Amino acid sequence: MPENQGGNSQLVLRLVTGEDGASRLMLAGDCTLAALCHQLQPLSAELAGYATNPELHWDITGIAHMDDAGAVLLWQAWGERHPRHLALQPEHERLFNRLEKMPPPPAPPARDRLWPVTVLGKAVFLLWEHLTNLIMLSGQLLLDSIYLVGHPLHIPWREISANLYRTGAQALGITALVGFLIGVVLSFLSSRQLQMFGADIFIINILGVSIVRELGPVLAAILVAGRSGSSMTAQLGVMRVTEELDALTVMGIPHSLRLVWPKVIALGIAMPLVVLWTSAIALIGGMVVAEIQLGLGHQFFLSKLPDVVPIANLWLGLGKGVVCGMMIALISCHFGLRIKSNTESLGEGTTNSVVTSITVVIIIDAIFAVIFSDFGLR
Amino acid sequence: MMAGECIIEVEGLYTRYGNHVVHENINLGVHRGEVLALVGGSGSGKTALMRQMLGLEKPAQGKVRVFGLPLYGDRKKLQDMRNRCGVLFQKGALFSALSVYDNVALPMRELRALDEGMIRKLVMLKLKMVDIDIKHATKMPAELSGGMIKRIALARAMALDPELLFLDEPTAGLDPELSEAFVKLIQTMRQELTLTIVMATHDLDTLVALSDRIAVLAEQRIVALGTLPEVLKTNHSFVRNFFCGERGKRSLENHSNI
Numbered sequence: 001m002p003e004n005q006g007g008n009s010q011l012v013l014r015l016v017t018g019e020d021g022a023s024r025l026m027l028a029g030d031c032t033l034a035a036l037c038h039q040l041q042p043l044s045a046e047l048a049g050y051a052t053n054p055e056l057h058w059d060i061t062g063i064a065h066m067d068d069a070g071a072v073l074l075w076q077a078w079g080e081r082h083p084r085h086l087a088l089q090p091e092h093e094r095l096f097n098r099l100e101k102m103p104p105p106p107a108p109p110a111r112d113r114l115w116p117v118t119v120l121g122k123a124v125f126l127l128w129e130h131l132t133n134l135i136m137l138s139g140q141l142l143l144d145s146i147y148l149v150g151h152p153l154h155i156p157w158r159e160i161s162a163n164l165y166r167t168g169a170q171a172l173g174i175t176a177l178v179g180f181l182i183g184v185v186l187s188f189l190s191s192r193q194l195q196m197f198g199a200d201i202f203i204i205n206i207l208g209v210s211i212v213r214e215l216g217p218v219l220a221a222i223l224v225a226g227r228s229g230s231s232m233t234a235q236l237g238v239m240r241v242t243e244e245l246d247a248l249t250v251m252g253i254p255h256s257l258r259l260v261w262p263k264v265i266a267l268g269i270a271m272p273l274v275v276l277w278t279s280a281i282a283l284i285g286g287m288v289v290a291e292i293q294l295g296l297g298h299q300f301f302l303s304k305l306p307d308v309v310p311i312a313n314l315w316l317g318l319g320k321g322v323v324c325g326m327m328i329a330l331i332s333c334h335f336g337l338r339i340k341s342n343t344e345s346l347g348e349g350t351t352n353s354v355v356t357s358i359t360v361v362i363i364i365d366a367i368f369a370v371i372f373s374d375f376g377l378r
Numbered sequence: 379m380m381a382g383e384c385i386i387e388v389e390g391l392y393t394r395y396g397n398h399v400v401h402e403n404i405n406l407g408v409h410r411g412e413v414l415a416l417v418g419g420s421g422s423g424k425t426a427l428m429r430q431m432l433g434l435e436k437p438a439q440g441k442v443r444v445f446g447l448p449l450y451g452d453r454k455k456l457q458d459m460r461n462r463c464g465v466l467f468q469k470g471a472l473f474s475a476l477s478v479y480d481n482v483a484l485p486m487r488e489l490r491a492l493d494e495g496m497i498r499k500l501v502m503l504k505l506k507m508v509d510i511d512i513k514h515a516t517k518m519p520a521e522l523s524g525g526m527i528k529r530i531a532l533a534r535a536m537a538l539d540p541e542l543l544f545l546d547e548p549t550a551g552l553d554p555e556l557s558e559a560f561v562k563l564i565q566t567m568r569q570e571l572t573l574t575i576v577m578a579t580h581d582l583d584t585l586v587a588l589s590d591r592i593a594v595l596a597e598q599r600i601v602a603l604g605t606l607p608e609v610l611k612t613n614h615s616f617v618r619n620f621f622c623g624e625r626g627k628r629s630l631e632n633h634s635n636i
Contacts, residue, residue, distance in 0.1 A: 069538075103506075
């Protein structure tokens with residue numbers, strides 16, 4: 001074993017002319033990555049300059065330590081072969097022999113000139129795959145529900161309750177904050193416009209219909225999609241990475257029944273409640289501003305609200321909540337189960353899941369708006 | 379084994395997790411060029427001690443110096459120190475978003491001193507050293523078997539030709555044949571390079587084949603420290619159970635036959 005060395009000594013090049021008249025390049029010091037790190041480029045150029053002389057005698061016996069990086073440096077300077085005259089220590093010879101025997105690196109794959117077509121085709125197939133998988137998952141959930149009707153003892157109550165708490169109870173804070181602020185802003189902006197026409201009283205109609213029918217459900221759904229949807233996807237994804245999903249399979253516990261079904265049911269229950277809560281808080285926010293801006297008393301506001309906003313709007317809002325909630329859970333679980341066991345796939349899956357859920361929420365809202373266009377409006 | 383300068387010095391180290399005391403006043407020096415094995419039952423704090431030597435965890439009390447420098451110091455010096463260390467994590471810790479080639483090339487690229495041509499040669503050398511075929515270079519870690527992940531992780535740990543190598547359970551999860559090959563690989567590397575190795579292991583065969591000195595962790599402290607015969611003389615219940623049980627005897631015998 002070599003003697004102890006404190007730190008690294010620099011590599012020193014010395015060109016001497018021997019007695020036989022041949023010029024001789026002596027290398028001494030450390031030829032390791034740590035020693036060469038800061039002077040690699042100039043040194044590489046200098047060595048390559050020396051190597052242009054084929055008759056040069058290379059004497060590298062003075063090198064105390066040499067590692068792979070140092071050997072590669074010399075090897076590249078020599079043009080990937082042994083120079084004609086070389087003197088070296090036997091333990092360093094092994095390094096160069098390894099380099100000589102090294103297989104050529106694999107060629108980078110040639111770029112396909114049809115790539116726009118393949119990319120488009122792959123995207124179409126992926127979309128098709130997502131659609132069929134989603135339909136299969138929905139069908140599986142339906143079968144699970146039928147099974148559970150026959151076997152009520154197998155209903156995963158604990159999972160449902162845990163999911164209710166996580167997606168419902170724990171979402172109350174953020175939905176209240178966002179709902180209140182939206183109510184305040186909406187009421188403030190509308191009241192300024194209405195004041196111009198002297199139509200102050202219609203603030204109740206505007207706030208009531210827009211919040212109960214549209215804003216409450218959509219806001220709650222978007223917040224829940226971002227909050228609970230991402231956590232569901234990530235949870236299933238991590239379970240894939242840590243092989244927990246496989247463990248469940250070998251125990252004979254179906255993923256859809258134990259993981260997906262309770263999430264879909266729980267969010268289907270929690271979502272309308274969150275919608276109700278968001279709408280209520282947003283209305284309170286609007287009411288507060290209406291009182292300050294327009295001097296509309298809150299008792300008047302509350303007594304007038306049921307008259308100007310038909311109750312059908314509330315049912316519509318809650319209905320949207322149920323559908324959006326179940327769709328968010330379904331999409332999140334679909335993406336979660338597709339995650340492969342690597343970190344990149346986990347990140348990508350979570351992003352896709354949230355983006356898709358939010359898009360689907362907006363689409364569902366639009367569909368509801370079209371179907372129920374003459375429902376609950378006077 | 380020579381008593382050269384210490385590459386790692388651990389002084390009066392205490393580790394606590396909440397109320398749970400893992401280490402109590404640990405003093406340990408790792409000499410240049412030796413292989414020091416940390417041995418102990420599960421939960422005895424082998425990995426914790428190693429993580430503290432790497433600066434991944436801060437001890438509750440006490441000092442750790444690596445290459446004579448205190449950890450948690452100047453950023454630049456710490457980075458230089460890190461470039462001289464290689465770590466093989468228990469599960470490999472390959473970056474799953476990068477291919478095998480990029481995993482090994484990453485530390486070299488981070489150095490920002492090597493050009494791509496040189497990096498390519500070095501990566502091929504390292505992969506060849508751990509006996510990984512070139513055709514696997516473009517694969518992603520998720521497509522590899524456990525043994526391959528371990529070997530590629532070793533190639534990555536060796537990417538910068540470190541002076542100091544940390545091995546956390548190097549042979550855990552490998553079949554006996556593979557783990558023997560792994561031990562051979564590390565032995566060859568030791569012949570070619572001046573390597574100092576700190577390794578935490580459960581595996582007696584690896585321990586006997588590789589280590590110069592053994593530190594036995596039990597009851598929150600180092601109960602025995604020295605070469606294998608020295609440790610065997612220690613009269614401690616853990617040492618007796620570990621080395622002189624059925625399994626221990628067998629691997630000691632196997633080794634003496636070689």
